[in-house]
Amino acid sequence: MKHLLPLPRRAETGPGSAEIAPGSSVSGPAPLTDAVRLALPVLDLRVLDLRVLDLRVLDLRPGDAATAAVRVEEDPRLGPEAYELTIAGDGVRIAAGDRAGAFYAAQTLRQLLPAEAFRSAVAPGTSWTVPCGRVEDAPRFSWRGAHLDVARNFLPKREVLRMIDLMALHKLNRLHLHLADDQGWRVESRAFPLLHEVGSHRPQTITSHKGEAPAFDGVPHGGHYTLSDLAEIAACARAREVMVVPEIDVPGHASAVLAAYPALASRPQERYEVLDRWGISPAILSPLPATVDFLTTVFAEITDALGDVPYFHIGGDECVLDDWAASAEISAYQASLGLETTGDLHAWFLRRLADALAERGSRAVVWDEAFVSGRLRPDTVVMPWRGEHVARRAAAAGHDVVATPVFPMYFDYAEAASPEEPAGLGDAITVADVVAFAPAPSEWPEEERARVIGAQFQLWSERIPDGRTLDYRAWPRGCAAAEVAWTGGPAAPEDFFPRLEAHLARLDAFGVEYRPLSGPRPWQRGGTGWRRHRPGAVDVQDVMRHLHELSLSADSTRPSL
Numbered sequence: 001m002k003h004l005l006p007l008p009r010r011a012e013t014g015p016g017s018a019e020i021a022p023g024s025s026v027s028g029p030a031p032l033t034d035a036v037r038l039a040l041p042v043l044d045l046r047v048l049d050l051r052v053l054d055l056r057v058l059d060l061r062p063g064d065a066a067t068a069a070v071r072v073e074e075d076p077r078l079g080p081e082a083y084e085l086t087i088a089g090d091g092v093r094i095a096a097g098d099r100a101g102a103f104y105a106a107q108t109l110r111q112l113l114p115a116e117a118f119r120s121a122v123a124p125g126t127s128w129t130v131p132c133g134r135v136e137d138a139p140r141f142s143w144r145g146a147h148l149d150v151a152r153n154f155l156p157k158r159e160v161l162r163m164i165d166l167m168a169l170h171k172l173n174r175l176h177l178h179l180a181d182d183q184g185w186r187v188e189s190r191a192f193p194l195l196h197e198v199g200s201h202r203p204q205t206i207t208s209h210k211g212e213a214p215a216f217d218g219v220p221h222g223g224h225y226t227l228s229d230l231a232e233i234a235a236c237a238r239a240r241e242v243m244v245v246p247e248i249d250v251p252g253h254a255s256a257v258l259a260a261y262p263a264l265a266s267r268p269q270e271r272y273e274v275l276d277r278w279g280i281s282p283a284i285l286s287p288l289p290a291t292v293d294f295l296t297t298v299f300a301e302i303t304d305a306l307g308d309v310p311y312f313h314i315g316g317d318e319c320v321l322d323d324w325a326a327s328a329e330i331s332a333y334q335a336s337l338g339l340e341t342t343g344d345l346h347a348w349f350l351r352r353l354a355d356a357l358a359e360r361g362s363r364a365v366v367w368d369e370a371f372v373s374g375r376l377r378p379d380t381v382v383m384p385w386r387g388e389h390v391a392r393r394a395a396a397a398g399h400d401v402v403a404t405p406v407f408p409m410y411f412d413y414a415e416a417a418s419p420e421e422p423a424g425l426g427d428a429i430t431v432a433d434v435v436a437f438a439p440a441p442s443e444w445p446e447e448e449r450a451r452v453i454g455a456q457f458q459l460w461s462e463r464i465p466d467g468r469t470l471d472y473r474a475w476p477r478g479c480a481a482a483e484v485a486w487t488g489g490p491a492a493p494e495d496f497f498p499r500l501e502a503h504l505a506r507l508d509a510f511g512v513e514y515r516p517l518s519g520p521r522p523w524q525r526g527g528t529g530w531r532r533h534r535p536g537a538v539d540v541q542d543v544m545r546h547l548h549e550l551s552l553s554a555d556s557t558r559p560s561l
């Protein structure tokens with residue numbers, strides 16, 4: 001029981017061990033046994049559901065259920081996602097309050113088996129023994145998230161599905177898909193097909209770093225998910241207890257939408273292009289009713305494809321509102337609503353969208369600028385990326401909060417201030433920084449702490465061109481984030497790192513190209529060109545100080561990083 005990650009609430013090791021050979025049976029109620037099988041794919045467990053099986057046809061004895069290698073039972077006393085796992089000489093017993101609890105019990109069991117359990121086929125000669133003992137477990141937070149920016153650099157569907165698998169084995173349960181930004185629109189729209197036909201590709205991408213003369217790779221970049229892809233991603237995610245949270249970031253970050261539909265701009269005569277460089281662009285959607293109608297239609301397409309969508313992220317960050325102020329039509333509209341400032345109009349616009357989402361059963365999620373502008377629906381979830389100060393303000397105002405601060409949850413920053421690292425946005429966020437994080441600090445008053453529903457790491461992809469780099473950026477910092485989100489954090493390094501070392505053998509077996517704790521392998525370094533890291537150019541602590549000041553200022557919809 002020593003090397004479980006994330007750390008369970010209680011774990012006791014008993015004497016002896018049990019064996020669960022591939023092809024053993026699992027018995028219990030159908031949705032729970034299904035979850036157990038899915039979490040232990042290499043064992044290829046046989047389900048014995050005595051309520052549905054015809055015992056005579058299968059020539060089973062009633063006693064088989066009692067002697068199944070893994071017995072699962074529903075226990076209504078246990079809360080959401082909670083489980084009890086008991087391993088004795090005669091087999092394994094799982095009690096869970098719901099399907100998620102059974103799934104997580106099986107993930108824990110998988111970690112107790114040899115690391116070979118993380119391969120996709122049985123390695124010959126493996127002895128499938130687990131130590132006897134008992135685990136009682138439940139998460140501290142209900143939102144244990146990973147954010148994936150598929151807009152700046154598109155990631156093919158297979159990478160998203162693989163991310164879901166990796167999330168599941170870390171008991172992470174929210175995949176926040178950032179589907180639209182200045183550099184690309186990544187989902188099919190049947191109602192407005194130019195969104196994916198025009199908005200999903202760009203002719204080239206900038207390779208130079210901040211402060212260098214602009215240089216471009218000359219390579220077209222593109223891709224989008226069809227609505228059927230989204231449905232498939234959501235179904236695979238759901239089976240693994242992961243909820244997909246789509247994000248269409250509005251009203252800023254709008255170059256790709258406006259390249260497709262310039263009539264939605266605040267300055268419709270302007271020519272827009274899908275951006276080939278990074279940074280904050282002034283391209284912004286008009287807040288007029290036609291835009292709200294357009295977005296409501298697009299949101300409905302995405303929601304219908306995904307199925308159940310309890311949360312829908314509408315962005316709201318980094319908006320340059322100058323075009324609104326310069327437009328006579330928008331100023332007249334603002335006045336007709338009785339709103340004083342463009343900041344008020346920003347808040348009003350997001351509120352209209354949140355209301356439209358609520359009518360379809362989704363709660364809106366926003367980045368924290370939208371909270372600072374005020375007037376949110378009370379049920380809107382806030383992601384305070386600019387740090388603890390604004391997180392606390394949102395919590396005190398009664399919003400549910402998912403902790404997403406740049407430090408230490410932005411994994412596009414390099415793991416070390418070293419030219420040996422592949423290019424990151426800045427320096428440096430380490431595994432140790434992540435395990436030291438407490439999403440709901442103990443110094444906060446209890447009512448504010450209770451508003452923190454979870455934590456999430458961000459994988460902004462300006463410098464994540466492919467799946468190999470994604471692995472490197474995400475793990476093992478993602479393991480530390482999973483620990484903190486499951487337990488509430490922080491973890492003591494002397495307890496966490498030995499568990500992590502053992503866990504890395506599981507990731508090796510799974511085939512993850514994570515960043516070794518001792519630093520990158522030669523082929524993981526950035527080489528000599530643009531993929532090489534520029535240490536010292538951006539210090540994450542300076543960034544946090546700057547964002548902190550912005551989060552305190554009145555006009556804070558526009559950070560200028």
Ligand code: ACM
Pocket residue numbers: 317318367385
């Ligand atoms: C953000 O980093 N603009 C949410």
